[in-house]
Structure formats: C-alpha cells, structure tokens
Amino acid sequence: MERERRTIAVWLCVWGLLASGTAGEQAQAQRPMSLQAEELPVEEQPGIVPDPDEERLPAAYQRQLVFFRTAEPPGTIIVSTSERFLYLVQGNNRALRYGIGVGRDGFQWSGLLRISRKSEWPDWIPPPEMIDRQPYLPRYMAGGPGNPLGARALYLGNTVYRIHGTNQPQTIGHAVSSGCFRLVNGDVMDLYDRVPVGTKVVVRQSPEL
Amino acid sequence: MPIDLPNPSLAALPSAAGRTRLSLPIRQPRARSRWSFRDRLLAWASLLLALASALVVASLAAAQTLTAVRERGALVCGVSHGLLGFSSVDDKGNWSGFDVDLCRAVAAAIFNDAGKVRFVPLDAAARFAALKSGDVDVLSRNSTWTMSRETTFGLVFAAVTYYDGQGFLVRKALNVESALELDGKSFCLQTGTTGELNVADYFRANNMTYSAVELASLDEILTAYDGGRCDVFATDVSQLHAERLKLAKPEEHVILPDVISKEPLGPVVRQGDDQWFTIVKWTHFAMVNAEELGVSSKTIERAMQSEKPEVKRLVGTAGNFGEQAGLASDWAARIVRLVGNYGEVFERNIGTKSPLGIPRGLNHLWTMGGIQYAPPIR
Numbered sequence: 091m092e093r094e095r096r097t098i099a100v101w102l103c104v105w106g107l108l109a110s111g112t113a114g115e116q117a118q119a120q121r122p123m124s125l126q127a128e129e130l131p132v133e134e135q136p137g138i139v140p141d142p143d144e145e146r147l148p149a150a151y152q153r154q155l156v157f158f159r160t161a162e163p164p165g166t167i168i169v170s171t172s173e174r175f176l177y178l179v180q181g182n183n184r185a186l187r188y189g190i191g192v193g194r195d196g197f198q199w200s201g202l203l204r205i206s207r208k209s210e211w212p213d214w215i216p217p218p219e220m221i222d223r224q225p226y227l228p229r230y231m232a233g234g235p236g237n238p239l240g241a242r243a244l245y246l247g248n249t250v251y252r253i254h255g256t257n258q259p260q261t262i263g264h265a266v267s268s269g270c271f272r273l274v275n276g277d278v279m280d281l282y283d284r285v286p287v288g289t290k291v292v293v294r295q296s297p298e299l
Numbered sequence: 300m301p302i303d304l305p306n307p308s309l310a311a312l313p314s315a316a317g318r319t320r321l322s323l324p325i326r327q328p329r330a331r332s333r334w335s336f337r338d339r340l341l342a343w344a345s346l347l348l349a350l351a352s353a354l355v356v357a358s359l360a361a362a363q364t365l366t367a368v369r370e371r372g373a374l375v376c377g378v379s380h381g382l383l384g385f386s387s388v389d390d391k392g393n394w395s396g397f398d399v400d401l402c403r404a405v406a407a408a409i410f411n412d413a414g415k416v417r418f419v420p421l422d423a424a425a426r427f428a429a430l431k432s433g434d435v436d437v438l439s440r441n442s443t444w445t446m447s448r449e450t451t452f453g454l455v456f457a458a459v460t461y462y463d464g465q466g467f468l469v470r471k472a473l474n475v476e477s478a479l480e481l482d483g484k485s486f487c488l489q490t491g492t493t494g495e496l497n498v499a500d501y502f503r504a505n506n507m508t509y510s511a512v513e514l515a516s517l518d519e520i521l522t523a524y525d526g527g528r529c530d531v532f533a534t535d536v537s538q539l540h541a542e543r544l545k546l547a548k549p550e551e552h553v554i555l556p557d558v559i560s561k562e563p564l565g566p567v568v569r570q571g572d573d574q575w576f577t578i579v580k581w582t583h584f585a586m587v588n589a590e591e592l593g594v595s596s597k598t599i600e601r602a603m604q605s606e607k608p609e610v611k612r613l614v615g616t617a618g619n620f621g622e623q624a625g626l627a628s629d630w631a632a633r634i635v636r637l638v639g640n641y642g643e644v645f646e647r648n649i650g651t652k653s654p655l656g657i658p659r660g661l662n663h664l665w666t667m668g669g670i671q672y673a674p675p676i677r
Contacts, residue, residue, distance in 0.1 A: 149550065150656035155476055157556040157660040158668040170667065172593075174651075177668075182477070184556050185668070187658065263651070294667075297593035299605045 129194075130264040133224055134216065134238045136231050138257050145259045145274050151189025153277050158185035167205075167253075167281075167289060169271055171197055172296035174263050176253070176271065178284060186284075188277045191261040193269030195250060200295040203246040205287050212243040212254070220268065238268075241275040242282040246291055253291075254278065364436055364568070364575035365409070365625050373415045376402035377435035380420045383541045384649040384657075385441050394418045397648040398439040401460055401566050404582045404638040405437065408621075408630040413637040427452045430567060437579055438567040441537075449570075457576055458583035459565045462661035462670060464558035465497045466536035468543060471553050473530060478557035482507040487520045487529040489513075494534050497560040521545060535562055540655045558661065574625055581624060585631035587673035588613055589640035591664055596639045599632060612676045620676055631676070641671065 146152075151174070162168065164181035171192045177185035211233030221227055231237055240255015253271045255278035256262075262274055273281065368374050378386040378398055386396040394416075403413040421429050421440060430438045431452055442448070443463075444456040469475055473484075478501070488495045490513045502509050512529045514520045517538075524532040525546050532539065536558060543549050566583070568576050589595065592610050594602040602614050611617035614635075615628035622628055638644065645662060646652045663669025 146550075148651075148656070150651035150658075152550075154553065154658070155556050156658040157558065158663075159670075160668055173667075184476075297591070299593055299598060299602050299607065299610055 130191075130261055130266050132258060132261060132266060134220065134227065134268060135258060136214065136228060136238055137236045139236045140257055140259050145276060147189055147259065147262055147274060151263050153186065153188050153280065155180070155184055156187045157183055158187075159183050160185070162290070162292065165285070165289060167285065167291045169196075169253075169291065169293045171271075171294065176273065176281075178281065188273050188281060189262045191256065191258075191264050191266050191269075191272040193266050193272065195268075196270040196293075197265070197295060199249070199251065200293045203249065203251065203291045203293065205244050205285060205289045205291060206247050207245040208282060208287060209243045209245070210282075211237065211241060212239045213237075214239050240272065240278055242278040244278075244282065244285070246270075251293070253281070364572045365578065368409060368436055372410075373417050374402060374406045374409065374437070375417045375419060375435045376405075377419050377421045377426055377429055377438040377440055378402070379440045380422060382441060383544075384653055384655045385537070386418075386420075386439075388418070388420075395648070397461065397644060398441060400638050400644045400648065401439045401583065402437060404586060404634045404644075405579060407633045407637040408578065408582055408585075408626050411627070411633045411637075427454060427567075430454060430569060433569075436568075436575070441564050442567055444563045444565055448567075453570045454567050455570050455576055456563075457566045457568055457579040459563040460583055461537070461564040462558075463535045463537050463562035463564050464661070465494055465533060465560040465562070466539055466558050467555045468524070468532040468539045468552055469530060469555065471551055475555065478555055478559060479505060479507075481509065481531060483509065484530040485510045485512060485528075486531045486533055487512045487514060487524045488533060489517065489520060490515055492534075493560070498533055501559045517542065536660070537649070537655075537657060540649075540657045544654060556660070577624055578626065581676075582634060583641075584673035585613065585634055585676070586639070586641040586644065587664070587671050588676060589631065589635045590642040591666065591673070594635055594640060595643055596636055599636045602635075603632065609675070609677075618677075 158177055158179070160166075160168065160179055162179050164179050166179045168177040168179065168185070169190070170177065174190050174192060176188045176190045178188070179185050213233045214231040214237050215229065216224075216227045221229070233239070236257055238257055240257060242255050244253040246252055251270045253273065254269065255275040256269075256272040257275075259274045261272065266272070376399075378394065378396075381387050382396070384396055386394065386398045388394050399418065402416050402418070406416045407413040419429070419435050421435070421438070426438055426440050426442065427448065429435050431454065441461075444459060449455055467478055467481065469481075475481060486498060486509050488498060488511050495511070495513070498509065512523060514523060517534070520532060521542055523529060532542070534542070536554065539554050543552055543554065546552055566579050568579055592607075592613060594610060594613060599614070602610050603616060605611060605614070605616075608617065612620060614632040615621055615630065619628055621630035624630070627633070639647065642664075645659065649655045649657045650659065659667070659669055661669050662671055665672040
C-alpha cells in the first residue's frame with residue numbers, strides 16, 4: 091500500500107510536469123534564452139552508480155557555511171536558480187550553501203512554497219516524452235542507488251516541484267534538461283535530515299528582462 | 300519616476316556669457332554719465348569675463364582625464380604585479396582578473412572596445428604616487444579605501460568593488476563553525492601587520508584568549524599552519540582562499556564565514572576631475588545594476604529590446620544618461636556586452652568559475668544576502 095501510494099505520487103509528479111504542457115510551454119517561452127543555451131545535454135542514466143570520486147564536487151559547489159544576510163528565519167530554504175545554489179538559513183548572518191543542478195522545470199516558478207512530503211529513495215517512472223527520446227529506458231525503476239532521482243526527495247506544496255538527489259553528480263552547477271532542483275546524494279541526505287515537513291522554501295529566479 | 304534633466308540655466312550660462320562679452324566693444328554708450336556708465340559696464344564685463352573663464356576653466360579641468368584618454372586612444376590602468384584572480388598577465392601579455400576587468404569596463408564604456416587599456420603594474424609603495432602624478436588614469440589595484448589615503452594623497456576612491464576583511468582558515472577536523480568558538484586556539488600571524496591588531500581587538504572584545512605564532516612572511520605562515528604549528532591562519536579572506544590552494548590537502552580546510560575587519564577595495568582616481576570620478580564610479584554601479592536587473596553578457600541583446608523602464612535606462616534605449624556623463628547613450632550596454640555584469644566578473648575571476656571559488660558573501664547583491672548596492676540610473 092505504501093509502495094503503491096508512493097508510486098502514484100511519483101506518477102502524479104511526472105505527469106504533472108507533462109500535463110502542465112500548455113502553461114509549461116508559455117513559461118518556457120519566457121525563460122531566459124541563456125538558460126536554454128547553457129543547458130547541459132545529458133540524458134538520464136538509470137543504473138549508473140557514481141563512485142565517491144565523482145560525487146566529490148568542485149570546491150565552490152561543496153556544501154559550506156557562508157555569510158548570508160536575510161530577513162528569512164533560520165530553517166528557511168532559499169533556492170537561487172541563477173547561481174545554482176540552495177541556501178539553508180542558519181541565523182546569525184549565515185547559511186549552509188549547497189550546489190545544485192537546475193532542471194527545466196526548476197526555472198518555471200518563483201515564490202514561496204512549503205515542503206509537503208519527504209521521501210527516501212523515491213521510485214522513478216520516466217515520462218513518455220523521455221521514453222520517446224531514450225526508448226531503452228525502463229518504464230519503472232524502484233528507488234535505490236543508480237536511480238536518477240537519487241537518495242531523497244522533498245516535495246514542494248502541491249506543485250510538481252521538488253528537491254531531489256541524482257546519480258549524475260557532474261550535473262551540479264548546471265542547467266539540465268530534466269527534473270527540478272537536484273543535489274548530490276550526500277547533500278540531499280544531509281538536507282533531508284535538517285528540514286522537517288512544513289519548511290518554507292523560497293525559489294528565486296533571475297529577473298525577467 | 301522623476302527623470303533628471305540637465306539644468307537649463309546652468310547649461311546656457313557659458314555661451315550667454317560669451318556672447319555678452321563679444322558684444323561689449325561695439326556698445327559705445329553716449330550718455331552724460333559716460334564714465335560712470337563705462338565703469339559699471341567694465342565692472343559687469345569683468346564680472347562676466349571672470350564668470351565665463353571660471354566656467355571654461357572648470358569644465359576644462361573636469362574633462363581633462365576623459366579627453367586625454369580619448370586623444371591617447373587608450374586608458375592607462377594601474378594594477379597589481381600579480382595577484383591570483385585579481386590581476387595577472389599571461390606569457391602573451393594578456394591581462395585578466397577582477398581588478399583588470401574594472402578597467403576593461405571603463406574602456407568599453409568610452410571606446411566600445413574593452414581592449415583599449417594599457418596596464419601598468421605597480422607595487423604597493425608606488426601606486427598612489429603613480430596615480431597622483433598622472434602616470435595612470437585610474438588605479439585598480441586591490442587598494443583599501445581609508446580616509447587618510449584620500450586626504451593625504453589628494454585621491455578619491457570611486458566605489459567599493461570588493462568588500463574584503465580579515466577571516467580565519469581552520470582545519471575541518473577542528474569542527475568549528477564560528478570565530479567565537481576559537482577561544483584558546485593558536486594563531487599563525489604575520490608580524491607587524493594590521494591583521495595582528497585585528498585579532499587582538501576581536502579576542503579582547505569577545506573575552507577570549509589565544510596564543511600567537513608570529514612569523515615574518517606569508518610563506519612561513521603557510522608552512523607553519525600546514526605543518527600543524529598553529530590551529531588558525533588569519534588574514535584577509537580573499538588571500539585565505541588563494542593560500543588554501545597551496546596547502547597539501549586544501550579540501551581538509553575551511554574558511555569561516557566570519558569577517559572581523561573592514562578592507563573595502565576599489566578603484567581610485569585623482570581629486571578634482573569630477574567627470575572622470577563619475578565615469579569610474581558609475582561603471583561599477585552599471586555592472587551591479589545590470590546583475591540586479593538580470594542583464595548579462597548573454598542576455599544583453601534581449602535587454603536592448605526590453606520594455607522595462609529600468610532596463611531601458613540602463614542599456615540606453617531610454618533617456619540620455621550616458622551623454623550627460625560625457626559618454627555614449629549605450630555606455631552601460633557596452634560594458635555588459637564586452638565585460639559582463641558584476642556577478643559574471645566576480646564568478647569568472649574569483650568565484651565559482653575560478654580556482655579560488657570565493658563565495659559572494661558580503662559581495663552579494665543587497666537583495667541576495669550581501670551589501671553590494673548601486674544607486675539607480677534615473
């Protein structure tokens with residue numbers, strides 16, 4: 091039952107991304123050209139388990155405590171898509187900063203959301219669009235190492251947006267074709283343990299021209 | 300939003316004064332009170348003459364540097380001999396870095412060519428004299444803005460392009476997240492520097508104690524720290540990031556987010572040339588405003604078509620802000636297109652896209668947790 095509910099939720103998430111087609115396309119048309127141009131052309135690679143060396147990010151994208159003034163209370167997550175950073179506000183002018191990869195859907199929306207659900211090792215159901223592009227993809231993949239959604243997922247409100255892990259650490263710091271906000275598995279597990287359901291998530295986009 | 304227009308009375312003054320002066324010899328008054336009238340006329344004439352020449356002199360002085368740069372066909376920019384990320388020259392003589400890019404941006408605004416800069420490497424002792432004597436048009440050489448540097452050298456800092464300050468490098472294994480947790484630790488410090496005083500002040504103010512390992516040079520300090528002779532390496536944060544790269548295992552060390560002193564770095568110009576001062580200052584402000592508005596070297600062509608008033612005023616499709624500063628209307632667009640906005644310049648030279656990987660910190664935009672804040676263009 092639990093597994094089924096989880097599967098349905100993932101379906102909803104994935105389908106949500108597709109069903110929002112019209113609105114999504116409109117939003118995409120407004121999306122800064124630079125982000126489309128800079129998008130890292132990587133396909134999902136289910137089954138690939140990155141080795142620890144690959145999961146070690148360049149210094150700038152490693153999890154670190156940084157100076158960060160904000161009026162948001164400690165515990166708030168601030169996602170800055172143009173910078174490819176996620177900040178967890180600590181108070182005392184500090185934030186814990188994580189390097190992220192931003193998927194196409196991550197650039198669609200800005201504002202305030204709350205974490206509505208947390209999930210360990212989420213299952214993956216590639217959307218039909220992705221199957222068309224990569225017909226050899228499995229139709230379903232149970233959560234675990236090698237799963238493109240990575241080790242943890244944090245669902246945002248009742249939207250399709252989520253913060254998740256990845257089995258492709260090289261995508262951190264880039265705009266990528268699929269997903270929302272991705273962290274390396276070590277980071278998403280760290281973040282998962284620090285934030286409860288109900289946590290405020292502020293998503294900030296580069297201003298529109 | 301009010302748009303500032305040039306003051307018509309001020310703008311009209313020089314030419315009006317000139318005309319009056321020219322017409323003077325023709326007017327030969329025939330009135331009885333000839334002498335007195337002539338006296339009055341002379342008084343008026345000399346007053347107008349003085350006023351006109353004062354204005355002419357003032358405007359000449361104000362335009363000196365810009366005119367000289369234009370006539371020379373290149374900006375002369377004083378930089379550091381070599382400072383990782385801030386200014387360095389490759390074996391082909393190409394300069395790059397955060398301080399270098401400020402000068403390239405000024406050249407882009409004037410010439411629409413970021414390459415029209417002659418870089419003059421200056422050591423710390425010679426830098427202010429070189430600017431004062433006119434050897435360079437602008438000094439962009441990681442110089443800290445202090446009161447005495449403006450008052451004793453007759454110079455003026457145009458902006459703060461980088462907020463630096465003293466910070467702390469420690470081993471991750473020490474498991475410390477804040478400078479306030481450094482009580483009782485041993486510090487490697489450079490003898491006779493302000494850094495030494497800053498640490499003493501900070502620890503006294505926070506009722507903490509420390510032991511000092513005092514060494515003469517940065518290299519000795521680095522070796523001592525890496526060898527475990529002290530727990531903490533304290534100097535300016537920008538320098539800590541560069542020094543960390545030289546450690547045996549950089550990833551085992553962390554730079555704390557605390558900054559305990561003020562070292563605001565920025566470009567310097569001579570006092571008395573307000574037009575030039577304004578151009579250098581607004582070059583930095585244009586880059587900060589561009590980042591805030593989402594205008595980058597990658598989005599500049601779309602920004603030229605933007606309908607947003609703030610963007611239009613920045614890129615010059617509305618208003619004549621560039622002309623008022625003695626530049627072209629698209630001055631800021633040239634800067635962003637050829638050099639980039641503030642964030643691009645930061646990340647490319649010293650941030651995430653550079654080996655230094657310095658977090659924006661205080662140098663983030665005011666809207667993003669930092670204190671970089673530019674007055675608006677309007």
